[in-house]
Amino acid sequence: MPNLSQQGSLRRSLLLAGSMTPLLIHTPASALAQSRQPGVKTELNASSLRIAFGSCAQQRKPQPIWDTIAAARPDLFLFLGDNLYVDARDEVTFRQRYAEFQSVQSLQEFREKTPHLAIWDDHDFGDDDVGGDYELKALSQQMFCDEWAEPVDSPRRTRSGVYEAYRIDSVGRSVQILMLDLRFNRTPLRADPAQKKGYGAMVMQAKLSGKPMTGWYLPNLDPQATLLGEEQWAWLAERLAEPADLRIIGSSVQFAADGTGWEGWANFPLERERLTRLISGQRANGVVFISGDMHYGELSSWPVEGGYPLWDLTSSGLTEVWNIPTPNRQRQSVVVAEINFGLLEINWADAGGSLTMSIVNKTGKTKLSKLLNIDQLQFTKV
Numbered sequence: 001m002p003n004l005s006q007q008g009s010l011r012r013s014l015l016l017a018g019s020m021t022p023l024l025i026h027t028p029a030s031a032l033a034q035s036r037q038p039g040v041k042t043e044l045n046a047s048s049l050r051i052a053f054g055s056c057a058q059q060r061k062p063q064p065i066w067d068t069i070a071a072a073r074p075d076l077f078l079f080l081g082d083n084l085y086v087d088a089r090d091e092v093t094f095r096q097r098y099a100e101f102q103s104v105q106s107l108q109e110f111r112e113k114t115p116h117l118a119i120w121d122d123h124d125f126g127d128d129d130v131g132g133d134y135e136l137k138a139l140s141q142q143m144f145c146d147e148w149a150e151p152v153d154s155p156r157r158t159r160s161g162v163y164e165a166y167r168i169d170s171v172g173r174s175v176q177i178l179m180l181d182l183r184f185n186r187t188p189l190r191a192d193p194a195q196k197k198g199y200g201a202m203v204m205q206a207k208l209s210g211k212p213m214t215g216w217y218l219p220n221l222d223p224q225a226t227l228l229g230e231e232q233w234a235w236l237a238e239r240l241a242e243p244a245d246l247r248i249i250g251s252s253v254q255f256a257a258d259g260t261g262w263e264g265w266a267n268f269p270l271e272r273e274r275l276t277r278l279i280s281g282q283r284a285n286g287v288v289f290i291s292g293d294m295h296y297g298e299l300s301s302w303p304v305e306g307g308y309p310l311w312d313l314t315s316s317g318l319t320e321v322w323n324i325p326t327p328n329r330q331r332q333s334v335v336v337a338e339i340n341f342g343l344l345e346i347n348w349a350d351a352g353g354s355l356t357m358s359i360v361n362k363t364g365k366t367k368l369s370k371l372l373n374i375d376q377l378q379f380t381k382v
Contacts, residue, residue: 055292056317081121081252121252131186176244185229215261256300256312295322297336315342
């Protein structure tokens with residue numbers, strides 16, 4: 001497989017935590033996809049790769065889980081959003097929240113030692129459940145890029161959203177990481193106002209009955225409604241056309257879950273259908289999703305006609321926990337309603353390559369796990 005650096009890409013290297021093994025991360029050098037982060041240039045020659053991820057970390061709460069994540073020795077950590085809770089409608093509050101985030105010692109020590117990449121969700125984009133109409137999104141984009149070390153000429157500072165693509169090459173195999181922006185361009189959500197007004201009663205009823213609690217958001221069937229925006233859709237189509245053995249799509253909200261009534265791709269069914277068609281049309285093999293947002297962990301899958309199921313591992317939260325059952329017609333696992341992080345273990349030494357998707361709690365115990373054969377995540381050759 002041709003190395004992206006031979007196709008005019010930008011190469012950047014990050015030293016793996018706790019070892020002298022390097023992590024070579026490539027980003028396309030086009031105007032739509034260039035990004036850089038300081039690192040150490042060396043060669044990656046490992047048959048395995050460990051990628052941890054997580055979401056929903058309230059900066060005003062203790063965050064001891066970073067020691068547990070570090071003990072898992074991830075080669076890379078993906079911040080999937082709600083990395084802090086800004087929840088601001090003015091610049092003063094926005095900057096204050098970032099100052100609080102920067103003062104979380106356990107988090108910042110982890111960031112100093114562990115290669116990491118980030119995308120945002122609603123609370124670090126701006127406020128609860130906000131989208132493209134958020135009035136401070138230009139400020140948010142600037143502060144996100146400053147905090148996550150994007151250079152002054154990074155396209156993430158100027159394009160319509162902070163989405164980005166990365167690539168890790170090792171032993172002749174490649175992992176593509178696509179971090180989507182589901183906030184900057186998102187159409188306003190449709191809600192059932194009666195349900196939203198009665199939130200307190202909904203919670204009480206669910207606790208008393210033990211039955212699943214459905215949220216107030218409704219599917220938006222307007223063909224003009226969007227999660228990504230057309231610029232990001234065009235970018236994503238280009239990225240999925242690139243060769244890769246495994247593709248990890250970072251989605252700040254759940255892709256495969258259905259019927260929850262909370263935020264997710266299910267609120268925009270035509271967008272989810274469009275992405276499924278795009279994956280099928282490009283015959284993009286090796287796609288898996290990771291997601292956050294829900295304050296619990298679980299595994300879901302979305303069927304693809306004529307293809308392979310799209311698995312979606314949800315990890316949430318690093319400090320936040322929601323222990324009221326939520327419906328999900330696509331759920332394929334237990335629900336982990338405790339502080340947790342996600343772990344992807346890629347092993348190229350296994351025949352065809354293997355991927356183990358796990359949810360791990362704050363004590364380091366694996367709470368759910370799914371083993372996938374990467375060579376089975378493929379469309380039939382035509």
